[in-house]
Amino acid sequence: MAEVAPQTIDINDAIFCVHYKEVCSDCDVDLREENDAFYGFDPIDREGIECPASIVNKDGAYQCKKHGSTGCNQCYGWKKQITRARTAAKKAGRK
Ligand SMILES: [Zn+2]
Ligand SMILES: [Zn+2]
Incomplete structure (x- = not known):
């Protein structure tokens, strides 16, 4: 079976x-x-994070709908969100 690279989008890294x-x-x-590797984490079985509603601006960059910011710390604070998901997974005994 041929591997087809899934279409992905890059939002704030x-x-x-x-x-x-x-x-x-x-x-x-x-x-x-x-995403774990990008932030220097070992991959574990954690909940996936989700990106809040975003729109593509005229420069072709993604920005959050809520604040209209391309580098929004609140909406696009992935490291924090991943850390939270990892902590929850560890607490639940997942590896
Ligand atoms: Zn999808
Ligand atoms: Zn935002």
Whole structure:
């Protein structure tokens, strides 16, 4: 079976599928490992993070709908969100 690279989007250094999800059954993608590696984490079985509603601005960059910012710390604070997901996964005994 030929491997087809899933279509992904890059938002503030993290990778998501076209539905703004890190783990998506529709696209059959799991981007947790990529994003974990980017932030220097060992991949573990944690909940996938999701990108809040975003729009593409005239420069072709993604910006959050809520604040209209391309580097929004609140909406695009991936490291914080990943850390939180990792902590929850560890607490739940997942590895
Ligand atoms: Zn998807
Ligand atoms: Zn925002």
